[in-house]
Each structure stands twice: as structure tokens, then as C-alpha cells.
Amino acid sequence: MELDLETFSDRDWEEPTDADPVRFAMVGLGWWTREQAIPAVEDADHCTTTVLVSSTTEKADDVAAGLDGVEATLTYEEYADGAATEQYDAVYVCTPNGRHRDHVEPAADHGKAVLCEKPLEATVEDARALVDACQAAGVPLMVAYRLQTEPTARRARELIQGGAIGDVVSILGHMSDTMLAFADETTWRLDPELSGGTTVNDIGIYPLNTTRFVLGEDPQAVYARTESEQPEYEGTDEHAAFQLEFPGGRLASCTVTHSAKLASTLRFVGTEGELNIDGLFFPNTRKVLRVSGPDIEGEYRPEPVDQMREEFDYFANRLQRGLDPEPDGEHGLVDMRAIRALYESAETGRRVELG
Amino acid sequence: MELDLETFSDRDWEEPTDADPVRFAMVGLGWWTREQAIPAVEDADHCTTTVLVSSTTEKADDVAAGLDGVEATLTYEEYADGAATEQYDAVYVCTPNGRHRDHVEPAADHGKAVLCEKPLEATVEDARALVDACQAAGVPLMVAYRLQTEPTARRARELIQGGAIGDVVSILGHMSDTMLAFADETTWRLDPELSGGTTVNDIGIYPLNTTRFVLGEDPQAVYARTESEQPEYEGTDEHAAFQLEFPGGRLASCTVTHSAKLASTLRFVGTEGELNIDGLFFPNTRKVLRVSGPDIEGEYRPEPVDQMREEFDYFANRLQRGLDPEPDGEHGLVDMRAIRALYESAETGRRVELG
Numbered sequence: 001m002e003l004d005l006e007t008f009s010d011r012d013w014e015e016p017t018d019a020d021p022v023r024f025a026m027v028g029l030g031w032w033t034r035e036q037a038i039p040a041v042e043d044a045d046h047c048t049t050t051v052l053v054s055s056t057t058e059k060a061d062d063v064a065a066g067l068d069g070v071e072a073t074l075t076y077e078e079y080a081d082g083a084a085t086e087q088y089d090a091v092y093v094c095t096p097n098g099r100h101r102d103h104v105e106p107a108a109d110h111g112k113a114v115l116c117e118k119p120l121e122a123t124v125e126d127a128r129a130l131v132d133a134c135q136a137a138g139v140p141l142m143v144a145y146r147l148q149t150e151p152t153a154r155r156a157r158e159l160i161q162g163g164a165i166g167d168v169v170s171i172l173g174h175m176s177d178t179m180l181a182f183a184d185e186t187t188w189r190l191d192p193e194l195s196g197g198t199t200v201n202d203i204g205i206y207p208l209n210t211t212r213f214v215l216g217e218d219p220q221a222v223y224a225r226t227e228s229e230q231p232e233y234e235g236t237d238e239h240a241a242f243q244l245e246f247p248g249g250r251l252a253s254c255t256v257t258h259s260a261k262l263a264s265t266l267r268f269v270g271t272e273g274e275l276n277i278d279g280l281f282f283p284n285t286r287k288v289l290r291v292s293g294p295d296i297e298g299e300y301r302p303e304p305v306d307q308m309r310e311e312f313d314y315f316a317n318r319l320q321r322g323l324d325p326e327p328d329g330e331h332g333l334v335d336m337r338a339i340r341a342l343y344e345s346a347e348t349g350r351r352v353e354l355g
Numbered sequence: 356m357e358l359d360l361e362t363f364s365d366r367d368w369e370e371p372t373d374a375d376p377v378r379f380a381m382v383g384l385g386w387w388t389r390e391q392a393i394p395a396v397e398d399a400d401h402c403t404t405t406v407l408v409s410s411t412t413e414k415a416d417d418v419a420a421g422l423d424g425v426e427a428t429l430t431y432e433e434y435a436d437g438a439a440t441e442q443y444d445a446v447y448v449c450t451p452n453g454r455h456r457d458h459v460e461p462a463a464d465h466g467k468a469v470l471c472e473k474p475l476e477a478t479v480e481d482a483r484a485l486v487d488a489c490q491a492a493g494v495p496l497m498v499a500y501r502l503q504t505e506p507t508a509r510r511a512r513e514l515i516q517g518g519a520i521g522d523v524v525s526i527l528g529h530m531s532d533t534m535l536a537f538a539d540e541t542t543w544r545l546d547p548e549l550s551g552g553t554t555v556n557d558i559g560i561y562p563l564n565t566t567r568f569v570l571g572e573d574p575q576a577v578y579a580r581t582e583s584e585q586p587e588y589e590g591t592d593e594h595a596a597f598q599l600e601f602p603g604g605r606l607a608s609c610t611v612t613h614s615a616k617l618a619s620t621l622r623f624v625g626t627e628g629e630l631n632i633d634g635l636f637f638p639n640t641r642k643v644l645r646v647s648g649p650d651i652e653g654e655y656r657p658e659p660v661d662q663m664r665e666e667f668d669y670f671a672n673r674l675q676r677g678l679d680p681e682p683d684g685e686h687g688l689v690d691m692r693a694i695r696a697l698y699e700s701a702e703t704g705r706r707v708e709l710g
Binding site: 165166169170171172174176178221223225227228229238239240241242243245248249250251252253254255256257259260261263265267269270271272273274276292349350351 | 520521524525526527529531533576578580582583584593594595596597598600603604605606607608609610611612614615616618620622624625626627628629631647704705706
């Protein structure tokens, strides 16, 4: 078995079509949308940004000033009321988690496909409502787990599901950053009402969801411990360690913190080898995949790809082909329930089983 | 800051003396003593093997046949009764955990220094009694944590306690092997009465103790989940994931399994960098230390050393210099209490605080 670095980053999901590019309305113009999503779409093959939606027209106009091809700038109210629906085919919702439902439901009403940031909402109930709205309207809903179109994560999934390290037994994951360094990002993330929780919710979801993706399985029970040391984090979680129990006795142990150096690792140990990826969870960093198994042994340092561009192009290419994009809302709800259970566990000091 | 590979494996603890080599009685002649401890002492500078103790004289004689310098072969009873006490200065106790007390108490009675394998005993109570016996007799007792004289772990401790990665926030550890492949080793390890527990006890102690050593701190609370999939493990633990809470909100997440490919990693993430060691926990494998901090950045692959030789020479050199060796019995008792709490947690599904 060999990993071909020449084709490592190829898009195994892509098929060319004659369809027009998918036109996006960007809903929420915080730094992630401005610095990551919009540039990714500018660089994308299958989509384009045509509408910008924000709290005020001024803010949307400011962002539009630096962009080609924007046909409308709207307030959230105008967007909800159905303005400019001829100018876009799909929406990308990237607002505080607790506002996702407010912005997804109008998209469903207008018959637009939805790419919604993760976690789906601040509560399981609102996430459920948002998913139901899309299902009722028959619009495709994809949750923006950018790791699921990350070539390194996809190659890891292929290797592991192909038995490259035998049966997986143990999983270790870590993700950290220094959130307070991004001042305009911190306010809503530190407010559990708007965010649904801080560190477990915000970055714990990366090892949680990526492990689900790589294994193709969902956790059955969880445990978490959270800590808050700095005063800014009072009432929410700054550091956490958590466990996920997968079927067959597979156990995942993870740590996450919003107050340490940028770091990211995901390791799978199996009956016949191990596979480790450093740098996986960040959008534009070098990924290093090391795998050691009976038929494969090596260290791979593929050229980094723009994870957001891959995600947008995947979503758009699926729509062009008339196919539902994945991961869907039901997939996202599994994480919502797991995160709720993790916080319940942190509160009670007890293991929590998932239904 | 730089790690000098030329001196990486130097013995920072060693001082030459005029004293004679320390003469060891090897108590318990299982494969670890025969294949690891005795060859290590043959290769050592400050000690020698002069007495062999086993269940029968025949077994001890068989082992003696391949060795130079053995002056006496004893049964456990003869050893306990004080035979050949002129022929050795110290004992190395490497029997099933639940027999350590039986073999340490006679050494204390005979005024001999003790190097006792870890964990100290099968129960906290027997471990406490063993430590008390050595203290009452005034004999030095060191617990055989070979990682504490492992050059890579010592350099990691220096770097971390010297602030190379800022303040540590998260720790990830993993250790795995395939215990059932070592048939004559498995019987007592699968018997909780003799072992005190299987996987958490047997190999969980490596990330637990090494994290304590590197941080210079002890856990305040723990959580564990254990799993047993194969029938051989019924009634004991085959896989585990556990968490350790250290002071200042530092959280460690670990996985261990006796049923996966040999693998070992220990990672510290701090406010200003990270430090990771692969291969650390096994005696003769290649260690790879990667560190990234404001003043140091690099990957170190020092020549492996024989961990058991380093441990025996350290212990012997301390005795030659009239100094107590470390880690001592009280240090070992902290792990005993942590392991008991981990099993209690696994039983109840609850976080357990340490007194």
C-alpha cells in the first residue's frame, strides 16, 4: 500500500458539470467570513459570492467594496424578508451559533440550499428546529465541517477504514489556540447563550467530529472536565479534557484549550499500527501524516490546501450535480447531542450515555 | 536555548566514587529480570549481580548457569530466612505486584537497600506496609520508574520546568503493547489479586508517573473508563482512557491498551509551544523528541540508551555516595492512590478526587 503524494490532494468527490457556478449569499460578515470564506470562494471553481448580508447595509457595503461580483448588500431583516432572492442560489451562515436558526429558516423559506457553520446552533432544540425547517422545505443542508473535505483527513479515513492499522483501539486528539488574541471574536464565544459553550463547543467539535468521520462511527457515551483559569472565562470553559466511547470498546481521549499555543494532533492506534496527523485542524497549516502499518510506513507532508475552498467547491459541485451534500443536519445533530452531554458531564462529574 | 545531542544522554546524576560496586540479589526471575534487568546490570558501571532468588533453587541455578559472578542461588524462603546476606548489598524485587511486600519486608529486616518494581504492590495498604517497613528499618527504597532516569524524559523535564513551552496547559499520553503475545507474563497480570489490575495498573502508570515527573506535580482528581473485549480479560481491564487533573487547571488525557501495536507518545502543550516524545515508554526503542517554543525548535533523535542499565547505575551510584535514591516509597504511594481512584472511577463512572 502506498500514499501517492502526486494525487494526495486530488478531489475524489469532484465531477465536472455544465452547470453555472453556485451563487452564494454570505450571511454574517465576521472575520472568518471576511478572511477565510470570501477569499476561498474567490479562489473556487464552482461557486461565487453575489450577496452579502450583515447587521447593517454599511457593514455589508464595506466588505463589498473590496470584492468583484457582489450584486446585493442586505441587512438580516431584508434577507429574511426575501430581498434579492434572484441573486443567490445558496447561503453560507456564519454568525454566532445561537443565531444560526434565525438565518437558516429564512433560507429554507426562500428555497435556498444552506451551508451552515458548526456547531449547528447553541442548543439541541434550536438545531433540531433548523434541520426540520430545511427538511420540510426540501432544501439541502450541509454542516460546514471543513475537515471532511480536507485531503489529509480523507486519506486518513481511507487508510483506517481500509484496515491499514488493523482495528482501531485508541484515539488521542488535541486542539488549541489563543482565542483572546482575536478580540472581536471573543465576545459572543464567551457568552454561552449565544455560543452554546466556549472551548468544548468551539474547538472540541474538531477532534469529536473528525474522529467520527475517520471511524465512520458515533460515540455512545462521554465524559468531560472543564477548567476556567482566566477571569474572561468565568461562567464558561477555557480548557477541557474529554473522552468519547465508540462502539467495540474504542476510546478517544482529547484535550482542548483556547489559551495555549496553536497546536493540533489526531492519533489513531490500532491492532497493527498507528496513524497520526499533526496540524490537521487549522485551515492553512502544514499537515504531517505519519502512518505505520504492516503494508504502509511513511511520513507525508502534502502541500497544504485551502480547506474552506475545498469545502465550498464540494458543496457547490454537489448542488451542480443535483446531489445532496454531506455531512447533513442529522450528522450535525449527533455532535450537538454529544456536546450537550459533555457539558452535562463536566457539570456533574459523571459519565453520560448518549441515547 | 539548544539541546546538545552530543551530551543529550549524559548522566547528570552520576559522580564517580571509590566505592565497590553494589552487589544485587535479583528477587524474582521472570522474563523481565532475565531479559532486561540482568543484562542491564552486566553492562552497568556501578553494580553487579551476585545472588539469584526464585521459587526453586533449580530455577535460580538455571539462570545462574549463563552468568558470571553469581555467588548464591536461593529459594524465596531461604532469602526470607536470611541466607547469604553477606553476598549482596541490595535487592531488586520483580515479582507479581501482590508479592512485593513479601519480598521487600525481608530485605528491610536484613538491612538491605531495595529497588522495587512498580506499581509498589497490588493494594495501597500493602504498599503502605512495605514503605513503612523500609522506613522503620532505615533502608533506602527506590521504586523502579525507569523513565525517571531516561535521558529523553529528563531533558523534557528540564525544558518544561525551564519554561521552554511556557506554562503547560494540556497533556496527552498513550501506551500500548500486545501483552497476550508474552504468554508466560500474562497469567498473574490478568489476576487482579496478584496484579492490582491489568492495563491501567500495568502501563497506565507510565504516562501517569512520567507526567508527574516532568511537571513536578501530582494529580488532584481522576476519571477512567475501562473496556474488556477479549475473553482473556474478563474481570479486568484490557483498554482504558483516563484523565488526570493537575494543579492550575492542567488536564492530562491518556489512553492505554494491552491489545494494540506497540506505541507510545507523551505530549505537552503550553502557552508558548509544545513538546512531544514518541517511543518514550519502551526500554530500547528510538525516542523522538520534538519541541517548539519561542527559544527552541527542533527534532531530536538521540541514540537510545538501555533504560534499565541507567536505572540500576543511578540507584547504585546513589548508594555508593551514601545518598538516598529517588523516586522513594512516598512517591510510589501517590501512584498507588491514583490508580485505586482510577479503578474506583471506572467502576462508578464518576470523577474521583484524591485526598
